[in-house]
Amino acid sequence: MSTQTKDHAELAEIFNKDEARVNWHDETLWWVRQKRDKAAHQIPEWELLRETASQIKNNVLSNLNNYLVQFEAQAKANGVTVHWAANAEEHNQIVHSLLTKHGIDRMVKSKSMLTEECHLNEYLSQHGIEVIDSDLGERIVQLADEPPSHIVLPCIHKKKEEIGELFHKHLGTPKGNADPQFLTETARQHLRETFLTRKAALTGVNFAIAETGEFVVCTNEGNADMGAHLADIHIASMGIEKIIPQRKHLSVFLRLLTRSATGQPITTYSSHFKKPRSGQEMHLILVDNQRTVQLGRKDFRNSLKCIRCAACMNTCPVYRRSGGHSYHTAIAGPIGSILAPNLDMRKFADLPFASTLCGSCSNVCPVKINIHEQLYKWRQVLVKEGYVGTTKKLGMQAMTLTLSSPGFFKTAGKVGRFVMKYAPFAVSNPLNPWYKQREMPAPPKESFGEWYQKNRNHAK
Amino acid sequence: MQNSRDRILAAVAANKPDLLPLPEIPVFSPETEDASFILQKFHATATTIGSKIFMVKDFEEIKAMVSEQFREGRIVTTIPELADIAETDLKTIPDPHTLENIELLIMRALFGVAENSAVWVTEDLMQQRAAPFICQHLAVVLNAADIVPTMHEAYERIGSADYGFATFIAGPSKTADIEQSLVLGAHGPRSMTLFVLE
Structure with missing residues (x-):
């Protein structure tokens, strides 16, 4: 396989080129997930x-x-x-x-x-x-x-x-x-x-x-x-x-x-x-x-409880729309993404990020592995150990700065809404990864903060 | 190899968490103890998973149905009562590859499980391990009284029985690997018939 140099996002992009197939893949696996629900509820x-x-x-x-x-x-x-x-x-x-x-x-x-x-x-x-x-x-x-x-x-x-x-x-x-x-x-x-x-x-x-x-x-x-x-x-x-x-x-x-x-x-x-x-x-x-190594990792040892039913894959919105091959490891999906970094942190550093952390995987797991929590914990370990690329790191730092300063947060929101309204091409273009496979939403007229300010005064 | 063994065991001992208790399996009271309901459930589940199921009074009835449905091909049984309609010398066959042309195998099961319509078959009942897999069609005879509600009662019944090989069989062999389209008759039997002796 020549897939090993590409990460999950890049491989998912290849899979996503054929939208009809992605929809079919998504629906087929969701159908399997529904069969699981029906059986469990009996x-x-x-x-x-x-x-x-x-x-x-x-x-x-x-x-x-x-x-x-x-x-x-x-x-x-x-x-x-x-x-x-x-x-x-x-x-x-x-x-x-x-x-x-x-x-x-x-x-x-x-x-x-x-x-x-x-x-x-x-x-x-x-x-x-x-x-x-x-x-x-x-x-x-x-x-x-x-x-x-x-x-x-x-x-x-x-x-x-x-x-x-x-x-x-x-x-x-x-x-x-x-x-x-x-x-x-x-x-x-x-x-x-x-x-x-x-x-x-x-x-x-x-x-x-x-x-x-x-x-x-x-x-x-x-x-x-x-x-x-x-x-x-x-x-x-x-x-x-x-x-x-x-x-x-x-x-x-x-x-x-x-x-x-x-x-x-x-x-x-x-x-x-x-x-x-x-x-x-x-x-x-x-x-x-390396199972014994995983056994020694307090936060991740529970991944060894897995009985390989694949319920976490069938339910995962990321797996269903990115395909198993985008995980470039033998066991794809949420469970694979917490098993693989144990084998090679550098090679599989991308996988714990291939998740929305919605938690559906943990909810269907028959042996109650806390899969989404482990995905979140792996992200922290991988960043700390220096296995995460600078773009992601810089993005996270910018996010931390924005979210921790109210003034900066307000200004950033205003700028964002202004840009999306008057210069949508600045975000709706292939350089913005959030624009891939989706339309950007219409920008709101005002922020919640602004709305609240106005309406609180109205009420009084 | 001794080396890897000791290294693995030492690593497990060093890295495992503190001992956590082994839980008791809770007693899941089955929906009902009523034998006719359990049989009904077994019947319904069997049909759902693609088995054919017939209630029969005796072996004569089974013989009549088998002769009706299987007019040609090699029929083999491990049940002495069916000796006049099938070969019975499975035990003496030295090479399992010669079972390859079996059209129908009829064997006994020790019991069935209502929740999944699986039947439990041990090596002494199949006589040749390959037989229930290599045959084109499989028929299994079991007593109506030998149907348990769930897998918990099933393993209670198996207990500490000794066997070389044993298996639960639930329906014909199947696959849905091509676009999730269910196809009966993957590598094993194309059909599974259950004869339940009342």
């Missing part, structure tokens, strides 16, 4: 469920090392080989060495945002190993040579005609056919052949149970299961924060996850992997990749 105990989930996750973070040790012991007793990876590179090396050991050069993979974070596909491809993503949305973006733009709906930014074109080019479908039913059937046939011929399958992990050593993978398509149950070797990759204490806690999380994500009552498959199938090898990789 559960009278919804808020208590969220609170319980939040408290379970708080306990997990406060006792994580013990749960990890317990999980490892149980998984080993179940016949699963447990690996630990300090960072993305070590994770990728472990996967590569497992494949090399078995002489495997082709692998099928189901959805795993962690492997996106670790850039596993690129790494393996550099080492001569072909990876095929089996989730339909992920396969589509893989054919387009793009990263997913959404963690639950990877190709939500693509129109069906574009997908039809991709399938025509790569899978030989008739040109111009963009029927979702037909395209899905084509992918089914193409990927069935993949499932039947791959000896290694990699899956993500939604939840791992310390008490029993089992892990749970949720899909609607059945792709994780098709891969894992047909392969000689199943590799599951998980961030260390995916642990939950006991099996019964799944009842809380499985009730929340899909209702928050898509409004479904549960995914089609919630598969509990405990022991390898006879004759199969099952490997589990526990990955840190």
Whole structure:
């Protein structure tokens, strides 16, 4: 990707060029958000469920090392080989060495945002190993040579005609056919052949149970299961924060996850992997990749409670109108914007500013992460640490000056209204970032201060 | 690898917050304990998520319906009572890849969940882990008495049961990845039929 030198605002500008598409993207995600509301409102105990989930996750973070040790012991007793990876590179090396050991050069993979974070596909491809993503949305973006733009709906930014074109080019479908039913059937046939011929399958992990050593993978398509149950070797990759204490806690999380994500009552498959199938090898990789650093940041550690439902993205007015790719990180949207600066403050300094701080994300989060507050706190950290550009800094300083001096504030308001009235071209031009994608409002005749002065005198 | 393990655990121990208590899962009293209401809810949810659901008196009725709907193709079952209409030797198959041409698999579920119409199936009921995913169509038989209201009662029922693999299945495999258009039959079964034994 050549997107890394551009920041969120610049990338959003590219996305915003096609207004019809932006409106469609916005409306589609809002529709998903509405489905979430409908599902949540059917559960009278919804808020208590969220609170319980939040408290379970708080306990997990406060006792994580013990749960990890317990999980490892149980998984080993179940016949699963447990690996630990300090960072993305070590994770990728472990996967590569497992494949090399078995002489495997082709692998099928189901959805795993962690492997996106670790850039596993690129790494393996550099080492001569072909990876095929089996989730339909992920396969589509893989054919387009793009990263997913959404963690639950990877190709939500693509129109069906574009997908039809991709399938025509790569899978030989008739040109111009963009029927979702037909395209899905084509992918089914193409990927069935993949499932039947791959000896290694990699899956993500939604939840791992310390008490029993089992892990749970949720899909609607059945792709994780098709891969894992047909392969000689199943590799599951998980961030260390995916642990939950006991099996019964799944009842809380499985009730929340899909209702928050898509409004479904549960995914089609919630598969509990405990022991390898006879004759199969099952490997589990526990990955840190700076999660322990985030755990040490008091203001940001709660971001590790995330169960990756994407409700915060679907509801976010900035995400919906800027698209997932503008976040230039594996996990887009509000939650991604508080996870990414932990990985690299310089590279992701722009993301906590890609928000209106409206707080809708925190309101829909099934584990009650205070997302918008963390976005606000990251801004302060990033400015203090010197990762914010001078324009933004100067603007903020000018704002501070204006807002802290009543005289200056009055004058600035007058000047502003005068300029907008008599010389609108001075603000309504492409040099003013506030003018982009929107019309400037008509200037008020007077300020509230002036109006109040007048009307107070009237009343008396 | 020992090194990374110890380093990660040490970093977690150093950076984690003070211990916070593990909460009890509150007792969410289900809307009703009434079995017929729970069954009704299961029925309604199943239909919503794209399953077909039939109330049946006995296995004879199931056999008649299956023979009616599936006239050709490989039919496999893990239920001994259905031996005369389907293959039953799944357990002895050494290679799961040979399940590839199964048209219909009929298996038992331990119980169903009314709030999402998922059924709980353990490895011993499917006999081959790949079977309920690789078949073109899936049919599941469960007792009407074995339907619980929510996931809380479901996990209470599972308890500390041991299994190698187990899964909740709710409906046919599906995707809406292309412009949010729902398509049934992604990689797994194109249809899911529930036979509820009264």
